[in-house]
Amino acid sequence: MVVGLILDIGNIIFTIANIPQIVTAIKNRKNLRGLSSGLLAGYMFATCFFFTAGVLTGGYMTAILSAFNEVLYAVQLYWKFKYRHAKNC
Secondary structure (H helix, E strand, O other), X not given: OHHHHHHHHHHHHHXXXXXXXHHHHHHOOOOXXXXXXXXXXXXXXXXXXXXXXXHHHOOHHHHHHHHHHHHHHHHHHHHHHHOOOOOOO
16 A cells, blocks of 8 residues: 555656656657657656556556656657657747
C-alpha cells in the first residue's frame, strides 16, 4: 500500500514536471532541436517500468499516468523523427 502511494506521488510529480516540455513540443513540433531523442527514448523506457510497477502493485493511477506519459513521449519522438530534416522556423 505504501509502495503504491509512493509510486502514485512520484508519477504525479513526473507528469506535472513534464508539462512545460509538452507545451513547448506542441507549439514547436516542427522544430524540436532542443529535445534529445535519446532522452525521450530513456523517458519512455523508464515510464515502462513505472507502468509495470503500477500494474503489479495495484496502483492503477500510476499505470494510467504512465500510459499517458508513454503516449506523450512517443508523440514527441515521432515529431522529432518526422521533422528531423525540416528547416528552422
